[in-house]
Amino acid sequence: MDVCGQIVYGSFGEILIRAKKDAKIEIGSLLVAGENPAYLLQVYDLEYGSQLEKTHLELTSGLQIENKEKLEFIEGEIQNYVIARAKAVLEVRKDGGRERVGVPKRLPEFFGTVQEVTPEFLSFLEKENEDGVFLGNLRSGSRILPIPVRIPLEESLTHHILITATTGRGKSNLLKVMLASILKTRKCGVLIIDPHDEYFGRSGKGLKDLEGADENLVYYTPHTGNLHARNVRRLLVNAGDIKPWDFGGVVALSDAQSQGMYVLYGKAGEEWLLTLFDEEPEALAGKLGTVxxxxxxxxxxxxxxxxxxxxxxxxxxxFTIQSGLGVNTISEIVTMLTDGKKVVIDASSLSNEAELLLASALARRIFEEYKQRKKDGTLEQSPVVSIVLEEAPRVLRNEESIFSSIAREGRKFRIGLIGVTQLASLIPGEVLANINTKIILGTEMQLERKTLIESASQDISTDAKLIASLEKGEALVTSIFTKFAIPIYAPLFEAAFRQKEKKEKKLLIGY
Ligand SMILES: Nc1ncnc2c1ncn2[C@@H]1O[C@H](COP(=O)(O)OP(=O)(O)O)[C@@H](O)[C@H]1O
Ligand SMILES: [Mg+2]
Incomplete structure (x- = not known):
């Protein structure tokens, strides 16, 4: 490892390192101090340091820019330098042949040198959660290391995941990478409500092009057109499968309307929507009596x-009211999910409300099914089920929504959410606290950063600048399942195909 700086002073959360000239220390760089124990440090701020007085520096600058004189500092690299502010994020202790990795409780040696981190140093990360969800490669500043970062499959999915960033920073791409890594396993079913029709790969590359897609991936779309693949189905749902409670958190109804709806359901049962749509309000109100x-x-x-x-x-x-049409769609999807398959729903042509109604109906059926399995004692053998939702605050803000219930108690029933949003601040704090993995991509808005920092599983209070400076695909993962807030780079999904064709192995890709 090359020496790139030396600890000069500081305190526990603020270790000051004088950077060696030409050392490539960036915001987010990972450095190593000491040997046993060794400390992994992360840089969170940079500033200039100089042995010269501020007034001298200003004078020298004046001489240079006003008189165009060519002046040079004597031993400039000794007198002027960069100071990096870092915090220790891990303590690695070698104990015989074993490495014990933990939260740092002490300071690294005073005046000790620091090195750039090497893949060997972090090799313990590689062995973690080998069959987990792949998020990307470990990253030190903008340097990508050949170490895959994964989180445990079942636990992380049932403890919910939030992916947040400003638009265009790579949320959807990261999700594709994650889904790709769990496509082959039947240990988890995933329902993907896809408002932009971007995951399956209707045109272009997508999940359908991956190994395991034929067996484990099913795509529902209203527009089957000339798609004749085995795993493509028409999205059509019989209105008889929609119940009054599916509208909870989807459509705003007055108390009277809500009561009317239940009275109607009480009278007409499965046919309630057919009746509502077919009959004139006058006639129907007459039959319902009190409405x-x-x-x-x-x-x-x-x-x-x-x-x-x-x-x-x-x-x-x-949503059709024709008898016999679309009657099995919901139960079919639920069966596939509880069988560990991945189901993508093309919601690109649906309105916001229709999309949420379908999502709620599906989520409720899965929830009911798993509640029943818990009673029957068969839940533990069932695959976990995760539901992916874009613009998650739409539903998570609403107490009545089934998704709020899943956020609060889904874990007990092996059901989790993967929420995607650019506005985490709209999600109620209690729900946010229940989401135990947050993947933070580039976020400029200060309020958003503040919300994320406050609700993170690790102390990332010094990382606001780092979060603002993340490039496409770069992220910070804070999770109860990681030992520290891990910086990652999620590779471009399409790049995996190019790499496979060229048999390149530059980046490690987890699928
Ligand atoms: N890891 C990455 N590396 C390079 N480019 C990326 C990466 N992730 C996303 N992009 C590019 O950025 C664009 C926006 O990404 P996307 O995932 O759709 O962002 P979001 O869902 O946050 O709006 C995509 O067109 C993609 O080409
Ligand atoms: Mg997106």
């Missing part, structure tokens, strides 16, 4: 709108 005509009319209007049933047109909606 006002206006209430029935408003309910009809709101639910038709949410289900994209405009003027009774069946061709524009995925």
């Amino acid at each position: 006002q005509v206006d209430t029935v009319a408003a309910l009809k209007r709101k639910l038709s709108f949410a289900m994209e049933r405009f003027y009774g047109d069946e061709s524009k909606t995925i």
